[in-house]
Structures are given as structure tokens and as C-alpha cells.
Amino acid sequence: MRLGEVCQGINYQIIQGSMDTPITGVCYDSRKVEPGNLFVCVVGEKTDGHLFAQQAVQSGAVAVMGERIIDLSPPTALIVTADTRAGLSKAAANYYGHPSKSLRVVGVTGTNGKTTTTHLIQAILHEHQRRTGIMGTLYARLGNTSKDYGHTTPESVDIQEFFKLLKDNGADYAVMEVSSHALDLKRVDDIDFDVTVLTNLTQDHLDYHQTMEMYREAKLKLFKMMAKKPDSFCVINGDDPSAKYFTQACQVSYYTYGITSSVDVQAKKIHSTLKGTEFEVTYENQVFTIQMKLIGGFSVYNALAAIAFALAEKIPVPTIQVALAKIEGVAGRFEQVNLGQNFTVVVDYAHTPDGLENILKTGRQLVQNRLITVFGCGGDRDKTKRPLMGKIAGQYSNFCIVTSDNPRTEDPQAIIDDILVGLNQVETSRYAVIPDRGEAIRHAISIAKEGDLVIIAGKGHETYQLVMDQVLDFDDRLVAAQMIKEKMEL
Numbered sequence: 001m002r003l004g005e006v007c008q009g010i011n012y013q014i015i016q017g018s019m020d021t022p023i024t025g026v027c028y029d030s031r032k033v034e035p036g037n038l039f040v041c042v043v044g045e046k047t048d049g050h051l052f053a054q055q056a057v058q059s060g061a062v063a064v065m066g067e068r069i070i071d072l073s074p075p076t077a078l079i080v081t082a083d084t085r086a087g088l089s090k091a092a093a094n095y096y097g098h099p100s101k102s103l104r105v106v107g108v109t110g111t112n113g114k115t116t117t118t119h120l121i122q123a124i125l126h127e128h129q130r131r132t133g134i135m136g137t138l139y140a141r142l143g144n145t146s147k148d149y150g151h152t153t154p155e156s157v158d159i160q161e162f163f164k165l166l167k168d169n170g171a172d173y174a175v176m177e178v179s180s181h182a183l184d185l186k187r188v189d190d191i192d193f194d195v196t197v198l199t200n201l202t203q204d205h206l207d208y209h210q211t212m213e214m215y216r217e218a219k220l221k222l223f224k225m226m227a228k229k230p231d232s233f234c235v236i237n238g239d240d241p242s243a244k245y246f247t248q249a250c251q252v253s254y255y256t257y258g259i260t261s262s263v264d265v266q267a268k269k270i271h272s273t274l275k276g277t278e279f280e281v282t283y284e285n286q287v288f289t290i291q292m293k294l295i296g297g298f299s300v301y302n303a304l305a306a307i308a309f310a311l312a313e314k315i316p317v318p319t320i321q322v323a324l325a326k327i328e329g330v331a332g333r334f335e336q337v338n339l340g341q342n343f344t345v346v347v348d349y350a351h352t353p354d355g356l357e358n359i360l361k362t363g364r365q366l367v368q369n370r371l372i373t374v375f376g377c378g379g380d381r382d383k384t385k386r387p388l389m390g391k392i393a394g395q396y397s398n399f400c401i402v403t404s405d406n407p408r409t410e411d412p413q414a415i416i417d418d419i420l421v422g423l424n425q426v427e428t429s430r431y432a433v434i435p436d437r438g439e440a441i442r443h444a445i446s447i448a449k450e451g452d453l454v455i456i457a458g459k460g461h462e463t464y465q466l467v468m469d470q471v472l473d474f475d476d477r478l479v480a481a482q483m484i485k486e487k488m489e490l
Contacts, residue, residue, distance in 0.1 A: 001062050006038055006094050010087045012065070017077025021063050026095045026157050027056070028088055035060030038095075040088040041067065049084070062112050065091070075279035079114050085186040091155040093190035099163035102190040103133075103171060106309065107178040107188070108223050110199025110237070112355045113175040113302045114152070116294070116330045117199055120323075121175050128315050133166040135159070136177035136351075138331055140462055142166055153182030157377030159191065180218040188222070189265035195313075196222050197235040197305050201242040202354035216242055222250040235308045237301065238263035257304040259297070265308040267300050274336075274344060274366050279305060292324045295334050296362030298355075332460025334359060337480045341488060342450040343369075345481065347476045349460025349466060351378060351405070353388040356457055360396035369451030370398040374438070374444045375458050377419055379466075386415065390422025394429030399447075402433050403440035405458045406466040438479050445483040456480060 004019035006026065024036030030052035033039055039056035041049035041064065053061075053070045063077035064070065067084050081087045093100075104123060108114050109455075115137045126130040133142040140147045140162045142155070149158045153176065155258050166174055168447045180195075182188055201216055226232055236246045238256030247254055257265040270279040279300055292303060303324060310320045329335060337345040346363070351354045356375065363371050373393050375385045393400045402419050404412040412435045423429050434440040444454045456476045459465075465474035 001095060003079075005063070006080060006091050007087075008094050009090050012079040012081040012087070013080040015069055015080055016075055017063065021077045023063060023095065024030050026088070026091050027061070028155060028157060029279065030056040030059065033059040033061050033123055035062075035276065037061045038063045038065060038091060040065045040084050041070070042084050043067070043087060059231065062161035077462065083186075089186050089189040092157040092160040092396045096164040098159040098190070098192070099167040100174070100190075102167045103163060103174045104194045105163075105191060106173060106175045106195040106197065107193045107220050107222055108175070108197040108199065108305070109178040109180070109183070110197075111202045111352055112350075112358065113199035113298065113305070113351075114179075116302040116333050117197060117305045118177055118297070119330045120173045120303055120327065121197075121309055123327045124306055124310045124315060124320055125173050125175070127319050127326070128310075130172040131170055132173040132175060133162065133171045134175050135162060142169060142171055145169075147257060148149065151182070152177050152179040153187055156187045159187065161347070163191075165290065178222055180215055183221045184218045185362065189225075189288055191296045193222070193226050194229065194232050195235065195309060196226060197309060198223075198237055198240070198243075198246050199302065199305055200237050200240045200354070202352060205268075216245060220245060221250045226251055226450060228252055233312050235305055235312065237305065239301075250255065257301075257308040259300065259304075265304055265311060267304055270297065270300055272296055272300075272366065278301075279293070283308075283311050286317065288321065290321060290324055293328055293368070296359065297487075298358040311372065315398040331490070332477075334362070335460070335477065337477055337484065339481060339484045341456065341484050343448040343452040345445065345448075345454045345456070345480050345484065347456045347480065348458075349462075350375075350457045351455070351459075353385050354394055356389050357396070358414070359457060360392065361456060363453050363455050364396050367451070367453040369449060370395065370453070372399045372401070372448060372452060372454045373397040374401045374403060374437075374456045376403045376405035376412075376442050376453065377458070378406045378408075379412075379415055381408075383418060386418035387422030387425075390419040391425050392422075394423045394426030398430070400429065400431035400443050401440045402431055403437045404435050404465070404467075405437075406462075407468075408466050409468060437476075441479050442483045445480065445487055454480075 003021040027033050027037045028042045033056045039061040082139045124132045137152045194408045232252040234250045234254035239258035256263040265283045267279045278291045332349045335347045348359045352361045463475045465472045
């Protein structure tokens with residue numbers, strides 16, 4: 001493919017070189033440039049791709065797209081455009097042949113529940129004999145082929161590359177998590193979405209978006225960008241306070257789901273234990289029962305989103321029931337660590353006020369004895385949610401252990417101090433501060449008694465801890481399992 005074809009639809013000015021230059025790929029990371037690539041200079045939070053254009057040329061890039069004129073040696077094809085993020089998205093879609101147009105693409109957005117909801121949708125489609133790729137926080141996967149792009153929603157080039165892989169391997173559907181960052185940073189601008197799903201909208205990422213209104217606007221972009229096609233639709237959590245903004249933004253038909261509001265797909269008669277959940281679903285003139293191994297009210301909402309999608313997609317109810325009954329769970333989402341001990345240990349990714357409240361509410365309903373919560377907050381992220389999470393933990397827990405999450409470049413103790421402001425607002429709160437996360441988990445398990453529930457929140461599936469510029473091996477599930485083992489051997 002030639003440079004002119006790759007840049008089709010981009011408003012650019014050619015500074016030097018030829019638009020007939022053959023292109024072998026599109027790249028935004030100078031460390032990954034291969035001979036013949038177009039290198040796109042993206043301005044990021046921490047660095048500026050323009051600073052690495054020369055390095056990209058030395059690595060074999062034959063063309064560069066930037067937002068300003070750059071001196072390149074030897075002289076290399078250079079085009080300038082006003083917005084290289086938008087340019088990157090379009091160039092990637094052009095290079096890979098717009099694969100999303102050959103797939104039925106389902107985009108799931110929301111503060112919490114994206115990962116579980118995408119997996120539930122994938123499970124239903126699998127049961128319906130549809131070949132489905134999934135992309136999100138855990139991985140990008142089709143069958144046994146798996147890639148880790150490092151973001152909930154990767155850069156546009158990575159998305160297009162994965163979608164091309166799906167197309168070439170005969171996939172019918174692509175189900176993907178769509179983050180607010182990705183929407184704001186134009187990573188999905190050239191994805192042809194057929195279905196969009198809203199799980200919920202609660203406080204998160206205000207370090208980036210500044211206000212809840214700006215955060216909501218970023219999410220709304222997904223619903224506004226959908227093309228008007230006869231078989232396109234939106235699925236929206238009707239119980240969410242922001243639901244009206246999303247229904248108003250829809251250019252296509254939409255379906256609502258919920259528990260408490262007047263909605264299209266509603267759950268009733270919910271019964272949850274530590275073994276699973278059962279509830280009744282009403283839709284139009286149908287009433288049917290769902291039994292699943294997933295636990296808690298938040299899991300019911302995630303399941304309802306997937307059920308609403310499936311019903312709108314005309315998937316038979318028995319197929320939905322079988323698929324949801326089969327699914328064991330999703331990594332790091334209310335995941336139990338069970339070695340046969342007489343108390344329950346759960347690891348969950350909850351790292352927002354709403355996410356933490358959801359799992360602790362569920363824990364409070366299910367626990368036989370005490371609820372012990374181990375949690376922290378991430379560094380270099382929204383500081384305003386720290387006291388909120390502290391207060392929530394204090395309200396629902398019998399005992400809290402405040403520890404480090406991913407402190408990144410912040411002082412772990414400073415983060416903990418922010419959390420304690422909220423904890424101290426709860427007169428009945430009892431807590432310990434143990435900055436070392438491994439020791440915090442050890443302490444929680446050492447004090448756990450029969451019938452207690454220990455919830456380790458914040459990191460879920462993660463197998464690392466980010467401390468300054470280090471990526472340390474750390475998995476809450478493995479650490480908890482080791483501590484349980486040691487306790488049982490005493």
C-alpha cells in the first residue's frame with residue numbers, strides 16, 4: 001500500500017517526499033518501527049512523538065506524519081496534519097482495510113463492569129455458535145490466540161491489527177471494552193460499531209477528565225458516533241442516574257435494563273449466595289429464570305446488560321440461560337481464593353468508590369461473621385476518590401486494613417493519609433495501616449476466623465505492582481493463597 005492510500009481521508013499537507021512511497025505498516029512507537037513503516041508522531045501525557053521521529057527514520061521509517069515540520073536525515077517523506085491522533089486512527093483503519101466493517105462490533109463502556117459484561121456477551125455468542133473475539137483489560141483474544149496490548153482499549157493501530165486478525169480468522173463478532181480515555185484520545189474514531197452498551201457512570205478518572213460532566217461527555221461520544229444502520233442498537237442501564245443523557249444521545253434504537261426502574265429488561269426475585277445468584281428476567285411478554293455462578297447485585301447488572309444485548313440480537317432464551325449457567329467467573333472479579341479454609345477470601349478489581357461499595361454491600365449481605373477489607377488507592381490518579389473510598393470501607397467493614405495499591409510515583413503514606421480522612425469520618429470504623437501490601441494480606445488472613453469474609457480490593461487480576469519506575473511481581477490471589485496455606489499448616 002502506498003502512502004497516499006494510507007492517508008486517505010486525512011486533511012494533510014505534504015512537506016517533502018512522495019505520496020507514492022510504499023508503506024509496510026503504521027507505527028506510533030519509535031522502538032517498534034520496522035523498515036518501510038509510516039511513523040506517526042503522537043503527543044502523549046509524558047512525551048512527544050516528534051522527539052523520536054529521527055530515531056524512527058534511523059530504524060527504517062520511510063514516512064513521518066507530524067503536527068509540525070521536523071528536520072529528518074536522510075530526507076524522508078513528511079506530511080503535516082492538525083491532529084496526529086485522528087490521523088493515526090484513520091491511517092491504521094486504511095492500512096488494515098477497515099476490518100470492523102466486516103465484523104459485528106459490540107462496544108461496552110462504563111465505569112465498572114466492562115470486563116465482566118464483555119465476557120458474558122462473548123459466552124452467550126459462543127453458545128450461539130458465533131466466532132467471537134474479545135478485547136479489554138485482561139487481553140485481546142480469539143480462541144487460543146491471545147495478545148496483551150497493555151490498555152483497556154489499546155491504541156488505534158493495535159485495535160485495527162487485532163480486528164484484521166479476527167476478520168482473517170473468520171470471526172463473526174468483536175466485543176470490546178471502550179474506555180473514556182480511548183474515546184477522548186480518538187483511538188476508536190474509525191471503528192464501525194454496531195452495538196454499544198453502557199454499564200454505569202460513577203466517579204473515576206477525574207485526574208484526567210477534571211469533572212463528571214466531561215467524563216460523561218467522553219462516554220457519550222461512543223453513542224453519538226454510531227452510524228444509523230437498521231440492525232444497530234444501544235443497550236443502557238436504565239437504573240443509572242445518567243441514563244437519560246445516553247438515551248437522548250442514541251441515533252439508533254435502544255434497550256434499557258435494570259432492577260428498580262421501568263425498563264425493557266428487568267431482573268426480579270434476586271437471590272444471591274457465595275455459591276451463585278438466581279433471578280427472574282422479564283422482557284416484553286417473556287419471563288424466564290437465570291442461574292449463574294457469579295455473585296452479587298453488581299453481577300446481576302452485568303448479566304442484564306449481556307441478556308439485553310442477546311434478546312435484542314434475537315438469540316434464543318435457552319441459549320442465554322445455558323451460557324450464563326456455564327460461566328465460572330472472570331479473573332479478579334469477586335474471585336474466591338479457596339484452599340478449603342473455614343473463612344472466605346475474595347479478590348476484586350474494585351478501585352472506584354462505586355465499585356468498592358458494590359462489592360462491600362454484597363459482602364455485607366453474604367458474610368456469616370465479620371467483613372475484613374484490605375484496600376488502597378492508586379497513585380498519580382484521582383485523589384478526590386480516596387477519602388470517599390475510605391468512608392465506604394469504614395461503613396461496610398468490621399475491620400479495614402489500609403495498604404498500598406499501585407503507588408506509582410507518589411509516597412504510599414501520603415495516599416494512605418488521604419484515605420484515612422474518609423475512614424475517620426465513620427465513628428465505628430476500626431482499621432490498621434500496613435503500607436506493605438503483602439504484609440497487609442498476611443495480617444488479614446491471620447486474624448480471619450470461621451465465617452469471616454476477607455475482601456482484597458483494588459488490583460484484581462493484576463500480576464504486578466507499580467512502585468516508582470519499577471514493575472514488581474505481585475498477584476493478590478497468589479499472595480492470599482500462600483498466606484492461607486501457611487495458616488492452615490500451623
